[in-house]
Amino acid sequence: MSLDEQLTLVVLTHNRPAFLRRTLQFYSTLPARVLVLDSSPESAGAIAELFPQVDYRHLPQFSYSGLQEKVAYGVGQVTTPFMTFVPDDDFLLHDALVQSVDFLAAHPDYGLCHGYCLMYLAYGNKVEYFRRDKKVCEDYASEDAAERVLSYLGQYIPPFYAVTRTELLLRWYAALPKGTGFELQEFGHAYFLLSCAKARILPIPYVVREVNYLRSEHQTDILAKLCDPDPRSEAERQQFVSFLGALDTGLNDKALQERTQVALASISALKTCLQEARSLTLTSIIFSRWNDVFAPVDREFGPRQFVEMPFYNQAFFDVLSDVEFLIHAMPAGKLQMEQLEGVWTQQELLLRTHENDTSETIANRLWEAMTLNIFNPHIVEPLLELMAEQDDQEEVEQLSRWLERLKSVQREDHRVRFNDMPSGRVLQWLDARKPGAEDVQAITTRIAELGGCPQFGILLLDLEDDMSKLQLTLDSLVEGHCKNFKVVVFTTGEPPAATTVQNTLHFVKVSKNNWVEKVNQTARQSSCDWLMLAEVGDEFTPGGLLRAALELQAAPECRAVFADEIQRLPGGALTHVMRPGFNLDLLQSHPSLMSRHWLMRRDVLLEAGGYSADFEQAPEFELLLRVIEKGGLAWLAHLDEPLLICDALPTDENPHQRLALTRHLNQRGYKAQVSAAADGAWRIDYRHSQRPLVSILLRSEDNLEDLQRCLSSILLRTRYSNYEVLIADNHSESPELVDWLARQEKARVSVMRMPRRLSHAALANAARQKAKGEYLVLLSAQAEVVSPNWIDSLLNHALRPEIGVVGAKLLDRSDRVSQAGLILGMNGGVGSAFIGEAKDAQGYMQRLVLDQNYGAVSDACLMVRAEVFDAAGGLDEETFAEAFSDVDLCLKLAQAGYMTVWTPQVHVVHPGTLPQAPEALAALQHKWADAFAHDLAYNKNLALTGKGFTLGESSGSTWAQLLA
Numbered sequence: 001m002s003l004d005e006q007l008t009l010v011v012l013t014h015n016r017p018a019f020l021r022r023t024l025q026f027y028s029t030l031p032a033r034v035l036v037l038d039s040s041p042e043s044a045g046a047i048a049e050l051f052p053q054v055d056y057r058h059l060p061q062f063s064y065s066g067l068q069e070k071v072a073y074g075v076g077q078v079t080t081p082f083m084t085f086v087p088d089d090d091f092l093l094h095d096a097l098v099q100s101v102d103f104l105a106a107h108p109d110y111g112l113c114h115g116y117c118l119m120y121l122a123y124g125n126k127v128e129y130f131r132r133d134k135k136v137c138e139d140y141a142s143e144d145a146a147e148r149v150l151s152y153l154g155q156y157i158p159p160f161y162a163v164t165r166t167e168l169l170l171r172w173y174a175a176l177p178k179g180t181g182f183e184l185q186e187f188g189h190a191y192f193l194l195s196c197a198k199a200r201i202l203p204i205p206y207v208v209r210e211v212n213y214l215r216s217e218h219q220t221d222i223l224a225k226l227c228d229p230d231p232r233s234e235a236e237r238q239q240f241v242s243f244l245g246a247l248d249t250g251l252n253d254k255a256l257q258e259r260t261q262v263a264l265a266s267i268s269a270l271k272t273c274l275q276e277a278r279s280l281t282l283t284s285i286i287f288s289r290w291n292d293v294f295a296p297v298d299r300e301f302g303p304r305q306f307v308e309m310p311f312y313n314q315a316f317f318d319v320l321s322d323v324e325f326l327i328h329a330m331p332a333g334k335l336q337m338e339q340l341e342g343v344w345t346q347q348e349l350l351l352r353t354h355e356n357d358t359s360e361t362i363a364n365r366l367w368e369a370m371t372l373n374i375f376n377p378h379i380v381e382p383l384l385e386l387m388a389e390q391d392d393q394e395e396v397e398q399l400s401r402w403l404e405r406l407k408s409v410q411r412e413d414h415r416v417r418f419n420d421m422p423s424g425r426v427l428q429w430l431d432a433r434k435p436g437a438e439d440v441q442a443i444t445t446r447i448a449e450l451g452g453c454p455q456f457g458i459l460l461l462d463l464e465d466d467m468s469k470l471q472l473t474l475d476s477l478v479e480g481h482c483k484n485f486k487v488v489v490f491t492t493g494e495p496p497a498a499t500t501v502q503n504t505l506h507f508v509k510v511s512k513n514n515w516v517e518k519v520n521q522t523a524r525q526s527s528c529d530w531l532m533l534a535e536v537g538d539e540f541t542p543g544g545l546l547r548a549a550l551e552l553q554a555a556p557e558c559r560a561v562f563a564d565e566i567q568r569l570p571g572g573a574l575t576h577v578m579r580p581g582f583n584l585d586l587l588q589s590h591p592s593l594m595s596r597h598w599l600m601r602r603d604v605l606l607e608a609g610g611y612s613a614d615f616e617q618a619p620e621f622e623l624l625l626r627v628i629e630k631g632g633l634a635w636l637a638h639l640d641e642p643l644l645i646c647d648a649l650p651t652d653e654n655p656h657q658r659l660a661l662t663r664h665l666n667q668r669g670y671k672a673q674v675s676a677a678a679d680g681a682w683r684i685d686y687r688h689s690q691r692p693l694v695s696i697l698l699r700s701e702d703n704l705e706d707l708q709r710c711l712s713s714i715l716l717r718t719r720y721s722n723y724e725v726l727i728a729d730n731h732s733e734s735p736e737l738v739d740w741l742a743r744q745e746k747a748r749v750s751v752m753r754m755p756r757r758l759s760h761a762a763l764a765n766a767a768r769q770k771a772k773g774e775y776l777v778l779l780s781a782q783a784e785v786v787s788p789n790w791i792d793s794l795l796n797h798a799l800r801p802e803i804g805v806v807g808a809k810l811l812d813r814s815d816r817v818s819q820a821g822l823i824l825g826m827n828g829g830v831g832s833a834f835i836g837e838a839k840d841a842q843g844y845m846q847r848l849v850l851d852q853n854y855g856a857v858s859d860a861c862l863m864v865r866a867e868v869f870d871a872a873g874g875l876d877e878e879t880f881a882e883a884f885s886d887v888d889l890c891l892k893l894a895q896a897g898y899m900t901v902w903t904p905q906v907h908v909v910h911p912g913t914l915p916q917a918p919e920a921l922a923a924l925q926h927k928w929a930d931a932f933a934h935d936l937a938y939n940k941n942l943a944l945t946g947k948g949f950t951l952g953e954s955s956g957s958t959w960a961q962l963l964a
Helices: 016-028 067-077 094-106 143-154 168-173 182-196 222-227 232-245 257-274 314-329 334-351 359-370 377-387 394-408 414-417 422-433 437-449 468-480 515-525 544-555 584-589 602-607 619-631 657-668 705-718 734-740 760-770 791-797 867-871 885-895 916-929 929-933 959-964
Strands: 009-011 034-039 052-060 083-088 110-122 126-133 161-167 196-210 280-289 299-302 456-462 485-491 506-509 530-535 560-568 574-578 599-601 634-646 674-677 682-685 693-698 723-729 751-754 774-781 803-812 817-819 852-854 859-867 899-908
Touching: 009 016, 009 067, 016 034, 016 314, 034 067, 067 168, 067 182, 083 094, 083 168, 094 110, 094 161, 110 182, 110 280, 110 314, 110 334, 110 867, 126 314, 143 182, 143 196, 143 257, 161 168, 168 182, 182 222, 182 257, 182 506, 222 257, 232 257, 280 859, 314 394, 334 359, 334 377, 334 414, 334 422, 359 377, 377 394, 377 560, 394 506, 414 422, 422 574, 437 544, 437 852, 437 959, 456 468, 456 515, 456 544, 468 485, 485 515, 530 602, 530 634, 544 560, 544 634, 574 803, 584 602, 584 682, 584 852, 602 619, 619 657, 657 682, 693 705, 693 760, 705 723, 723 734, 734 751, 751 760, 760 867, 760 885, 774 791, 774 867, 791 803, 791 885, 791 899, 803 885, 859 867, 859 885, 885 899, 885 916, 916 929
Parallel strands: 009 034, 009 083, 034 052, 110 196, 456 485, 456 530, 485 506, 560 634, 693 723, 693 774, 723 751, 803 899
Antiparallel strands: 083 161, 110 126, 110 161, 126 280, 280 299, 530 599, 560 574, 560 599, 674 682, 774 859, 803 817, 803 859, 852 899
């Protein structure tokens, strides 16, 4: 019989089209039947059509968790005597499958046959291999079924992907109880097969399997399941053991009780095997890299090799080479794709041409791109065209053969996937952002009408003497649309030419010890209007400086301005850093994200004293703090436009940032403690000496259960001692609530009853009149206090004289974010970003874990100084009686010069739902039209839909709108 008459490969896949495409490519040369069971919601039929021999079944009725039903269905479709399950991310070796089929055909008393497994993990440019299986007994040929089962499970190598007799699997899945958990299925599968027939493990490499580097793909742990002492788990195991004992197997000659005891002993044998790692392990043994088209695969062997295993021979390495080629040419793994995003980004940028390019510079960049990854045909093709003009025909032929091999597989054009990756979206957004010729002309004309383009001085640090990075920066400036700049390069190398400060490009020789002094000297001598500190390798966007020129000419009072950035992550991927408007608390919380690449008016920089050599690891941040000390926060502006593409700063703790921040806070009169928070960020304890009385205002309105839970959380969890709770009852009618309120009058708690029902705002204002505290906390009765230091954390900011309101992080009962500050204009009204994120998620720009300023926060938990509340007239009882009075209060206080702080240090359980009040919302939008047109806590380049903080649409119309 031919192989396709004997063997069917049943491919299991779900929502992984890249894996499916690759696995079908791998088995396309194996003359066996291939049955694909795809439970994805969307069909992958277009992929299956590329492989005519495949029998593709789209089975969306079987969910991801319905593996048992899907597999049982597949087994019922097999007509060959032998079959094997094939996961879409593994490689069952062709020759091993043939040998296994031949063995079973020659030995009718054997039910399954396989060999040894090697594990792999694919990275962006290499594959790591792991030894999984230890050498075991390879022939389970005892005529005693119990002995076979116990022997196999005592040195267990999973048999699920073995070549197996189809009739055995038909019997097994026909008997298996519906809803059996994955772990018990795995155990029962091995038990049944070994109790029915003999098994053989051939001394050959059988499969190369992907490592589950996160968790089991079905979130399972067979050892934990077998050991779980929970009574429910024990009962489940006992029930399954009884089922196994009753099966029709080779144990039928034994009594039912004895068969059940064999099943129990089998569980014990498997537990011991897994606990002692008798047969399964995970030890890295080989790294394999494909670095060069013209050289063989580079394999690096680990310090310990296991020569008793059948992997160490040239024939197997040749097979591995074929497998690796597919892994790299048809990438699919999550870790691999994460790393390839950076590689593809760098290659995409290297493919772009520049105004001063020659064939030599293009070739150099293509070769540089090849060193990153040789599996990108978009690099190989143009390089081959350039090489065809050269004399080395042998290399040309090798490269041609390589390109043919890349094109010989049914690979997806990786640009399709790259365009859906964050870096791909950023590049598309930047391309759409470029101003056209007409835009440039119109902007230039408008700037001339406003008095002419200001001159920008770019102070460029080259402290590593890196000429290639310098060229990258200079190319970006030359190709930009703003030409009114001067560049001073501070280099530790030898200047390539003698220049003066009057030149457009001037070189200054420096050392790593004196560069700050030289920069300040140059700033004093400069004739430029605006100065910026940057580093070689930073790329200026084509329209960034042009946009800055237009905005600055229209705002002569501006002292300093910061813009947005595109940042390169360590692996080469791109991320956007779309900053909010000037945000004092976010600046202090995360200087690395908020203090770089400011354009500062030259006279402002000099008046502040220039950069400080004592803070050379944080020169811009420290200078900016001194600028604030001298001139306050006025006219420190933000430009919603990416100005640079630059490297992200390391997330290591920066001691100069801490010193600068501590010095600045001391200057403002605080004996503050600055401690490390999230990666590269800071948390400030202002260490106020005051312990003011805090009045917590609760709304009571026929809501006994909520009120009881809220009050209990306050009384049991609040560490701060100087507080009172005032329950304002809004004329409740519930007898139970009225009775409960009557019993609440105690030392910390008081109750005020309203003779008639009031609006939400009026009730809060009435409660404030009774409150004795210097600080008020508006707290929803639906809220539940979580953080014992919640009042301390709110006061940490509320005691600052510039702060009007402080808000908290709201979580739902599954520890997901339900509200994290309010954004005006979000989803057409007032919304909260990050809804549904995990409690400890960092969020965009780490904003879920950093103290920062927002335009508004919710009165689900809101602290405000009583005298400030009174000065603002309290909550608006007319326009916003039932909705949005909290937002209105924040905006009124902002108009009066106060800031609103949102702190993630206070966690409150609350559903976070916002009121549905169209009339009140319309009134709010009308009253605060400017705030809704652009919430300064957000960024115009980010989408105002969904969870927010995603890149919005970009098009050339942006430039026309600037002139409208």
